Amino acid sequence: MHIHKYEKIWLLFGIASLLVFTVTIGVSAFYMGNQPPSCLVTVDPAKVYETEPFNQPGLKQVGDKDYELVVVASAFNYDVGPEKVIQIPVGSTVNFIGTTTDVIHGFEVAGTNANMMLEPGYINTVKTTFNKPGKYTIVCNEYCGLGHHLMFATVEVVE
Template structure:
């Protein structure tokens, strides 16, 4: 099949650009560790309140400036509703759902993940600036979806 010379140039440039995108994303992910949240740990969604660590949602200090935040998502809120950490802290968020699918997004950061019942999802973030960060549910979950929020207070 014959391709016009200009079309060859156009497609070559286009394909090389796309290849560059994929290579950058690949290096970023597999060499630098910037993977999207893809935890594969399972949990019975009907027994979240009895399953450690989600039976006691909350913040736990695991090192200097490092915290584990174990959180549950449910209609229509998160537990705990407020987390307080000092500036410069790295927080590992571990979230599961007690009912339907929810979203977990911390506005102003790259923390953004799906919270699917039956599974745990995880994401980490280092808070370098003080502020009151809004955590919101970004997946429609029912009549009170627009009220589902929590906060990370960074002091």
């Protein structure tokens, strides 16, 4: 089969544009620490507290300055374990793993890039590194009812 010279050029041009777009989207999606929503893992919202890791909400050290915080949101509370204030050393990376037992809640660690939605039936995660000491408030940024403004927890980053 004979392919015309111009047809070949346009075909190559098309493939090249596609590659440029794919790379641009692929790179920009993660630019400046952005993370596309992860919520691909599901959980039965009625059995959150019987399902790992949500049967033990709270902070877990998984490496040197590497932590996991398991969060169960519900109207109108963040269950982050027995302590309402989570303490970690400066420079720590925390992988927040969250879900909700009832309605959609927001999950934003104010002053960081950690921001996700917690949807019933789904497990969502977001990771961030705390390079400055101080108190970071976890707030609900998704209106969820009368006690919406009462939902919070605190991450305290210490030297």
